[in-house]
Amino acid sequence: MSRTLTSGNEAVARGAWEAGVAVGVGYPGTPSTEVLENLVRYEGVRCEWAPNEKVAAEVAAGASMAGKRALVTMKHVGLNVAADPLYTQAYAGVRGGLVYLVADDPGMHSSQNEQDTRNHAAAAKVPLLEPSDSDEARRFTRVAFEISEKHDIPVIVRTTTRISHGKSLTAAEDPETLVTRSYVKEPDKWVMIPGHARARRRLLDGRLAGLAAYANDCDLNRMELRDPSLGIVCSGVVYQYVREALPEASVLKLGMPYPFPSDLVLDFNSRVERVAVIEELDPYLTSRVKALGVELVEHGLPSIGELSPRMIAEAFGETPLDQREAFNDLPPRPPLLCPGCPHRGVFWALDRMKAVVTGDIGCYTLGALPPLQAMDSCICMGASVGMAHGMEIAAGTDRPLVAVIGDSTFAHSGITGLLHMVYNGGHGTVVVLDNRTTAMTGHQGNPVSGRTIAGDPAPELDLEALGVALGAATVRVVDPQDLEATLAVLREETAAEHVSVVAAKAPCALLIGPTELRYAVDDELCSKCGACVRLGCPAISKEPSGIASIDVSVCVGCGQCVQVCRYDAIAETGPACDIGGGAS
Ligand SMILES: Cc1ncc(C[n+]2csc(CCOP(=O)(O)OP(=O)(O)O)c2C)c(N)n1
Known part of the structure; x- marks a missing residue:
């Protein structure tokens, strides 16, 4: 079988296509974005960018209900947004296979926090698969669809940055020939009113028991017996680090860490003299292995940030290979707004006004850094608008108060914040930085810029009409490349006692x-x-x-x-x- 050097994200797309996926839908977010950007290149798969992850999950749920296989993609924080549909989808189950690709970002290379999606899987009661290289990313995605349909449950495939963006040799198999499934009316399965949900909740436990039996037995979890003096339990990219740092050690590699394969772990424990768990982020495996009564070797590796072969080797008293040194010598490149970036004009004006700026997530978050330093908060997507309102009703400042939010972020979760502000009689100024693209994650189209994932034109959200419809007293359009004009409009609007939307419209400098x-x-x-x-x-x-x-x-x-x-x-x-x- 021929093999090509492939990133984990490309491989997930390939695996989904091989599994006969009919619908791919997601919201961009590093390191997950390229999955959908690759999937859209395959014939016969309908791919869409959603305005946010919740909508993406719901679109995928609808496709599943229609009997088709669907993949939904997002970064780890996206699963917080999509958690509402996911947690109940676990009760309802699926008709066509439903797989969530969720990419975690240990070390926060491009994220506002460090979350461990394995906790979400356990809390939502949905199985989670964790590949350790690109070929596994392909295979596991394929298997995830099978598990989903066989056990009537959505399945999460969890990657981390190194798996998503790292490249390794990947095979290619022919796509599956699927038995056509179609929509069947099953209200007790799909209509989660309490009476139905209670029954589905009990059924879910039965399905989880079946999945736990599968996890103990399947080839996604693999015992590699070498030197019996030390056995390591690990998953994901950490498996690669362990193999490099401790090549002699026996390993239990968990490709399916939820449901947790307790019997397999106990079996492994009986075959080695000492057991250590090595994992990035939360002590997900550690706490479960300990709960089985297994005494663990303490190693002191951190639960914050990424691990590396060097860290693991040193923790176990081995001499590390020196490969990483070269990377450490790279000159630091702090993030900066690009030359010509239209966001700069708005931040220049806000700096002049000495405004308090509740910010949001996108390229424009860089306005918080010196020398502009014109942003005071950034918590999660959409938070800028609600936070500005909260500051206002708490009489938090005498200075001009402005919420700043990108076009994609506004469509993602800013609109409801604005609705709240209007509904509750606020007086905020919301600046929508409309640079005609989702720049931060690599120039994806969005409902404001009006371009589909396939590059086709799509209706553009009319920000002015929307602002009026939501009840803003004024909606002003400014060209942020005209600094004085931008300053004048912002001064006027922040002085007024009403809700205003200022659409700062100018294309991203990299687009033009x-x-x-x-x-x-x-x-x-x-x-x-x-x-x-x-x-x-x-x-x-x-x-x-x-x-x-x-x-x-x-x-x-x-x-x-x-x-x-x-x-x-x-x-x-x-x-x-x-x-x-x-x-x-
Ligand atoms: C819940 C969630 N989903 C996705 C992301 C990844 N992400 C960060 S900023 C951003 C969009 C930025 O686009 P826009 O608001 O248009 O601002 P721009 O980068 O173009 O300035 C995305 C998708 C995230 N941080 N959180």
Whole structure:
């Protein structure tokens, strides 16, 4: 069988296609995003970006009810949003196989928290599979659909960043030929009124017992007996680290950690002299192995962040391989708003106003960093609007108060916050940063930008009409590349005693690419005031003399700096030579 070097995300898409998935639906979120972006390339699979994970899960549930196999994708925090449908879907079960791909992000490479989805699986009472490489990501996704239909339950496939984005050799099998299932009216299964739900709750325990028996017996969980003096229980990418750091150790690799295969663990315990559990994040396996009365080797590995082969080797007194050193020498690259980013204009204005800014999640969260430092909170998607209202009713500040939220985030979970503000007589100002894309996760379309996952045009949400319909007193549209005009509108709206929506509309700088213009600082005219440097544009820096300087190889010619220079010290230098950049 031929094998290709494939990322875990590509492999999940392949596995879903091989399983005959008919519908793929999700909301972008690193490290899960590329699953759907790959699945959409397969013929015969209907893929959609949803406005949020809850809607995605519900669309997948509908497809399952119709008898079709459906994959729903999200990052770990997305499962909090989709938890409502998932927890009850466990009772209802499925008709067509229903699989959740949930990607965790230990170490928070691109997340606001570190969650362990294995806890969600146990709490929701749905089986969870955990691949350790790309080929397993493919195979386990395929098997997940089988388990889902056989045991009448949604199944979670959990990956972590290293599995999602790492590449390893992956086989390709032919797609399954599925027996066609169609919709059957079964209200006692699908209508979860209390009377039905109580019965389904009891049935769920029976299904879980069957799944536990399967977990003890299936080849997703694998015992590898080597040196019996030490046995390691692990799952996911940690299996790879253990093999590298402790190659002689016996290993119980759990590809299906929920339901927990207790008999298998006890069997493993009886075959080795000492048992250690090594896992990233929460002590999910540790607590369950301990509950079986197994005495564990203490190793002191952290339950925060990622593990590595080096950490494991050192914890067990082994000499680590030195491969990781090279990566540690990479120069740090702190995240920055791109040159020409339209979000900068809004943050420049908010900084000038000394506003209190409840923020949200997206590229614009970088407005919290120096030098702009114009954002005061960021908790979860959509929180900016409710938090601004909460600040207002708690009389939290005398300064102008503004909620700032991206277009994709507004569609995800900002709309209901605005509705709350209007309904409860608030006086907030909500700035929707409409850069025509979901930039943070790699330029996905969304209901505001109006482009489907397949790249086709779609209806664009009319922010002005929506704001009016929700009851905002005013809806203003500004061009955030026009700094003074943006400042003027924000000043007016924050001074008014009403709910206002300000749509700051200008495309993401990476969508439009560099302009033909380039700028340079006239040393004679520069007063060293630093106003242009405080924009936080990566193209502008201060020379040792204090004079500002523009790096033409980074400048995209947006002209924001020209607008803030009170000394006319920044001028056009003529058309750019070809220095690259542009749409990604
Ligand atoms: C519940 C949840 N789902 C997904 C994500 C991943 N995520 C972070 S920001 C973002 C969207 C950003 O798009 P937008 O609001 O348009 O702002 P932009 O990045 O374009 O400035 C997404 C999908 C998340 N952090 N939380």
